[in-house]
Amino acid sequence: MPLTRKRILIxxxxxxLGSHLCERLLAxxxxxxxxxxxxxxRKDNIAHLLGNxxxxxxxxDVTFPLYVEVDEIYNLACPASPVHYQFxxxxxxxxxxxxxxxxxxxxxxxxxxxxxxxxxxxxGDPTVHPQPEDxxxxxxxxxxxxCYDEGKRCxxxxxxxxxxxxxxxxxxxxxxxxxxxxxxxxxxxxxSNFIVQALRNKDIALYGDGSQTRAFCYVDDLVDGLIxxxxxxxxxxGPVNIGNPHEIPVRALAxxxxxxxxxxxxxxxxxxxQDDPMQRCPDITLARTMLGWEPAVALDDGxxxxxxxxxxxxxxx
Ligand code: NAD
Ligand code: UDP
Numbered sequence: 208m209p210l211t212r213k214r215i216l217i218x219x220x221x222x223x224l225g226s227h228l229c230e231r232l233l234a235x236x237x238x239x240x241x242x243x244x245x246x247x248x249r250k251d252n253i254a255h256l257l258g259n260x261x262x263x264x265x266x267x268d269v270t271f272p273l274y275v276e277v278d279e280i281y282n283l284a285c286p287a288s289p290v291h292y293q294f295x296x297x298x299x300x301x302x303x304x305x306x307x308x309x310x311x312x313x314x315x316x317x318x319x320x321x322x323x324x325x326x327x328x329x330x331g332d333p334t335v336h337p338q339p340e341d342x343x344x345x346x347x348x349x350x351x352x353x354c355y356d357e358g359k360r361c362x363x364x365x366x367x368x369x370x371x372x373x374x375x376x377x378x379x380x381x382x383x384x385x386x387x388x389x390x391x392x393x394x395x396x397x398x399s400n401f402i403v404q405a406l407r408n409k410d411i412a413l414y415g416d417g418s419q420t421r422a423f424c425y426v427d428d429l430v431d432g433l434i435x436x437x438x439x440x441x442x443x444x445g446p447v448n449i450g451n452p453h454e455i456p457v458r459a460l461a462x463x464x465x466x467x468x469x470x471x472x473x474x475x476x477x478x479x480x481q482d483d484p485m486q487r488c489p490d491i492t493l494a495r496t497m498l499g500w501e502p503a504v505a506l507d508d509g510x511x512x513x514x515x516x517x518x519x520x521x522x523x524x
Contacts, residue, residue: 212261214238214276216319218269218310219283221248223390224324224382227430228281229253233262240275244268247286252389269306270298273313279437280321282310285359287326289352289480290395296354303358304365311369314376322378322437323366325446327487328356329381337454337488340381340446350482363446376441380433383450383489387426387509388516398423398510401461402517405470415479417458422488424451425509428502435498443497450489451502467510 215232219225220241225248233239233256241253241264256262267273269284285302286292292299307323314321330338331346346356369375386398404411432449455463461474494500 212236212238213278214240216240216242216275216277216280217283218242218281218306219248219285219324221245221250221253221264222283223252223287223387224385224426224429225281225283226252226389227387227426228283228433229256229262231430231434233259237261239263240265240277242267242269242273243284247288247291247391247394249391269309270301272309275313276317277319280310280314280319281324281433281437282307282321283324285324285355288391288394288396289355292355293351296351299354300358303355303362307362307365311365311375315369315373318376320376320378320437321366322380322433323362324433325363325379325381326355326359327381327383327448327450327489328352329360329363330487331356332482332484333486336486337452337490338448339490340448340493347482351480352482367444370444377444378436378439379445379447380436380449381446381489382429383424383448383487384421385424385426385429385450387513390513392517392520397421397457397460398513399517401464402468402510402514403521405464405468405472406514406517406521408471410475411461411465411472412477413458413461413474414477414483416476417461417474418456419479419483420454420456420486420488421460422451422454423460423506423509424449424502425504425512428504432494432498432500435500439498447494447497448489448491449494449500450491451506452489452491453506454486454488455506463507463510464514467507468514
C-alpha cells in the first residue's frame with residue numbers, strides 16, 4: 208500500500224456531490240468507504256466504482272452510530288433540495304444534528320479529520336451581499352426551510368464545540384448552489400428542473416418573477432475546493448465559502464438553458480415558495496487566499512456538460 212493512501216469515509220457518498228467526491232478521491236489512490244441510506248442518492252451514481260477494490264459501499268443511516276477506522280471523514284449526508292428536505296423535515300434535522308454528533312464522535316474516537324458540508328442557507332435570506340463568512344445570517348427559525356437551515360447551523364455549533372471541548376480536527380465548508388451531472392432529474396433544484404423541462408420542450412416554471420439571484424458552481428470546482436480544505440493544517444477550521452461568485456437572476460439562467468438546448472419551451476410563472484432567498488452570492492476572498500482556490504468552469508461550459516448528461520439520461524429512460 209502506498210504511504211499516501213488514506214482511508215476516507217464519505218457520508219452521503221451516493222448522492223450528487225458525494226459520488227463525484229468518491230470518484231475523485233478514489234482516482235487519487237485512496238481507499239473509500241461510501242456510506243448512504245439512499246434517501247436521495249442512487250446506486251447508479253456509484254455503480255461504476257463498485258468494481259474497484261479500493262471502493263466499498265455501505266447502506267447506513269448516519270442518525271445511528273457507526274464504528275469504522277478511517278483517516279478522514281467528509282460528512283455530506285443530508286438531502287439538499289428544498290423539495291426533498293421538506294418531505295420529512297424532522298428526519299432532515301435529525302440527519303444534520305444527530306448525524307453530526309455521530310460522525311464527530313467517530314472522528315474524536317479515532318482521531319480523524321472531519322469536514323462538514325455546510326451551506327449558504329446558514330445565511331438565510333441575506334441582508335448583506337455578497338455573503339462573507341462573518342455574516343451571521345437572517346434565518347427564519349420555524350419556517351419551511353428551517354429544518355435544513357437550522358439543522359446545518361446546529362451542526363456548525365457542534366463542530367466548533369467538539370473542537371473546543373475535544374480538540375477534534377474540524378473543517379467547515381459553506382457550499383453555495385452547485386450543479387452538474389448526477390443531479391437527480393426529479394430533485395426539484397433549479398438547474399435540473401430547467402434542463403429537464405427544456406429538453407422536453409415543456410414550460411419552464413420560474414418561481415416568482417425570476418428576479419431572485421443565485422450563483423452556480425460546477426461540481427468539479429466544488430469537489431476541488433472541498434479537497435483543498437481537507438488538506439489544510441489543523442489550525443484551519445473555516446467556515447469557508449465554496450461557490451462561484453458569478454451571480455445571475457433565475458430568469459437569466461432559464462434563458463441560457465433555453466438557448467443552449469435550442470428548446471421551444473416558454474417561460475411561465477409560478478408562486479414563489481415561502482422564505483425563498485431573494486439574493487445569494489458568495490464572497491470567496493477567504494477561499495482564494497487560504498486555499499488558493501477559485502472556480503475555473505464558466506457557467507455555459509458547465510451547463511453544456513450537464514445538459515449532455517440529462518440528454519443521455521432522458522433518451523435512455
Ligand atoms: P444529495 O441529496 O444528492 O445527496 C445527499 C446524500 O445523503 C444522498 O445520497 C442521500 O441518500 C444521503 N442521505 C440523506 N440522509 C441520510 C442519512 N440519514 N444517512 C445516510 N445518508 C443520507 O445532495 P447533494 O447536492 O449531493 O448534497 C450533499 C451535501 O452538500 C449535503 O449535505 C448538502 O446539504 C450540501 N450542500 C449541497 C449544495 C448543492 O448545491 N448541491 C449546496 C449546499 C450544501
Ligand atoms: N426555482 C425556480 N423554478 C424551479 C426551481 C427553483 O424558479 O423549478 C427557483 C427557486 O425559487 C429559487 C432558485 O430557483 O429562487 C434556486 O432554487 P433551488 O431549489 O435550486 O435552490 P435554493 O437556492 O433555493 O436552495
